[in-house]
Amino acid sequence: MRNKTVCFFFAILAAGIFLAYGSASAWLGPVSAANVGGVPAALTRAQSVATPNQVKKQSDNKLVLSTRLVNSTVTVTDSYGRFVTGLRKEHFEVYDDKVKQEIAHFSDEDAPVSLGIVYDVSGSMKERITRSLGALKRFIETSHDDDDVFLMAFNDRPMLVEDFTTSADRLIGRLLFVSPKKSTALYDAVYLAVEKVRQGRHSKKALLVISDGQDNNSRYSSKELRNRVKEADVLIYAIGITDPYNDDLARFGRSMLEEIARMTGGRAFFPNGYNEPELMEVCTRIALELRHQYAIGFYPTDTSNKTKWHKVKIKVKPPRGVGRLSLSYKTGYQSFVR
Numbered sequence: 001m002r003n004k005t006v007c008f009f010f011a012i013l014a015a016g017i018f019l020a021y022g023s024a025s026a027w028l029g030p031v032s033a034a035n036v037g038g039v040p041a042a043l044t045r046a047q048s049v050a051t052p053n054q055v056k057k058q059s060d061n062k063l064v065l066s067t068r069l070v071n072s073t074v075t076v077t078d079s080y081g082r083f084v085t086g087l088r089k090e091h092f093e094v095y096d097d098k099v100k101q102e103i104a105h106f107s108d109e110d111a112p113v114s115l116g117i118v119y120d121v122s123g124s125m126k127e128r129i130t131r132s133l134g135a136l137k138r139f140i141e142t143s144h145d146d147d148d149v150f151l152m153a154f155n156d157r158p159m160l161v162e163d164f165t166t167s168a169d170r171l172i173g174r175l176l177f178v179s180p181k182k183s184t185a186l187y188d189a190v191y192l193a194v195e196k197v198r199q200g201r202h203s204k205k206a207l208l209v210i211s212d213g214q215d216n217n218s219r220y221s222s223k224e225l226r227n228r229v230k231e232a233d234v235l236i237y238a239i240g241i242t243d244p245y246n247d248d249l250a251r252f253g254r255s256m257l258e259e260i261a262r263m264t265g266g267r268a269f270f271p272n273g274y275n276e277p278e279l280m281e282v283c284t285r286i287a288l289e290l291r292h293q294y295a296i297g298f299y300p301t302d303t304s305n306k307t308k309w310h311k312v313k314i315k316v317k318p319p320r321g322v323g324r325l326s327l328s329y330k331t332g333y334q335s336f337v338r
Contacts, residue, residue, distance in 0.1 A: 069104060070096075073204065073235055073265055074294040074314055075328040083292040084325055087318065094298050095313040105297030112146035113290055114164070114200020116193040119175065120211035120241075122155040122184040128241050129180050131276045132210060133172060139208070139283035140168035144291055148200055151175070154189035155182040156217045164200060186211055187218035187225045190260065194232045206235040206266070206290060213240050213253020222256065229260050231334055236261045237286045238268040239279070265330035300335075308335045 072094070076084040089106040117136070121129065140149065151162040151171045161174045190209060197205045215222070229236065238257035254270060261268040269286070271278040300310065311332050316325050 069297045069299055070312070070333050071105070071233065071295060071297045072312060072314060072329050074296055075265075075289055075292070076294065076316060077326050077328075078322070079324050079326075083289065084318070084322070085292055087294065087316065091317055091319070092294070092296060093315040093317070094296060095315070096298070096300050096310055097302060098311075098313070099301060101298040101301065103296055104299055105295065107295040108293075109295075110144060110291050111204055111295070112144045112148075112202050113204040113206050114197055114202040115143070115147055115149045115205075115290075116197040116207045117149060117151045117171070118189050118193045118207055118209040118211070119151060119153045119161075120155075120184065120186065121153045121175075121178045121180045122214075123181050124184065124212055124214060125241065126180040129175075132239075132241065132279055133175060134276060135279035135283040136175075136210070137168055137172050138280045139287045140171060142284050142287035146202075148202065150196060150200075152189055152193050152196065153178050154185050155180070157185050158189040158192050160196070183217040184211075184214050185217040185219075186213065186215040186256075187220045187222060190236075191220045191225050191228055194228055194234055197234055198232075204235075204295075205233065206237065208286065209236060209238040209257065209260075210241065211238070211253075211257070213238075213255075213257045215256075225260065226263065229263050230332075232264070234264060235290075236264040236266040237289075238266070239282055239286075240268060240270040241279075263330070265328055267328060303335065309333075310335060 074092075076087065078084055085108065087108070089103055092103065092106070094101045094103055119136075143149075146166065148164040148166055149171060150160065150164045151174060153159050153161045153175065161178065162171050165171065186209075190207070193207050193209075197207060220228075238261045240254050240257045254268075258268040267286075267289075269282045271282045296314065302310070309332055312330070314327055314329055316327060318325055
């Protein structure tokens with residue numbers, strides 16, 4: 001009798017386990033590497049990179065991100081052009097299409113950058129390249145020790161002269177063997193450098209373009225370059241070494257360099273190309289600016305329009321006694337809704 005009772009007990013237990021497993025299987029679906037423990041892998045990945053209000057479930061059960069963090073790199077200077085550090089999150093306000101946003105990320109750390117140097121070695125730069133090498137070396141030496149930098153030279157076509165490295169000597173040494181000649185493919189070089197710098201290991205990306213701003217041999221048009229630069233999350237700084245004896249070319253080259261720099265939140269400088277100390281001063285300033293910037297991020301509240309260009313405005317309310325401040329940053333972004 002005892003044995004029959006025990007057998008009957010285990011029979012009931014087994015039936016309960018079978019029913020429970022069957023119900024769980026019907027709800028969870030087959031167990032696989034992509035669906036471990038009944039939790040869809042897509043959901044696990046989405047939650048690792050997004051806040052809960054960023055994930056929405058569609059009728060076909062696919063999970064998509066409705067928005068993502070928009071990052072802005074902000075340079076703050078006083079009325080004398082000096083960098084202003086020490087500001088805190090509460091000193092800034094961010095507006096997306098005039099709607100105030102909550103600042104989700106804020107940092108004023110001296111963060112390393114993945115940087116591309118786009119260097120003009122066309123025939124028009126022949127008389128200026130030697131003087132600019134010392135300035136370029138000063139720029140690299142003033143940069144963050146952990147910056148990774150690549151060098152792209154260009155004349156009638158772009159050339160990756162040196163891949164990402166932290167060695168200033170390697171970069172300068174490579175340029176010594178490049179002879180200035182031929183025509184100029186500036187637009188191609190900047191376009192390809194934007195793509196290349198995205199391979200860098202640091203989240204902060206930037207380009208330094210050294211050129212007279214002329215182009216006469218690119219496959220990409222100026223419009224295509226503007227569109228790419230507008231979309232890219234890459235700061236562009238430009239040093240325009242223009243010819244003072246050709247007013248029309250100098251004016252056009254200057255406006256082009258100013259435009260692509262301004263669109264990204266960077267800046268363009270136009271020192272006397274024959275004055276090496278002035279070139280060194282500009283290179284040093286750009287290197288220091290990259291090290292004294294604020295990183296501000298927010299999750300956009302308006303995600304209804306898939307193609308809309310959003311205008312960003314950042315304001316600063318400094319502590320008393322600081323005086324009037326100026327901000328430099330990228331003033332817009334493309335919606336990220338898919």
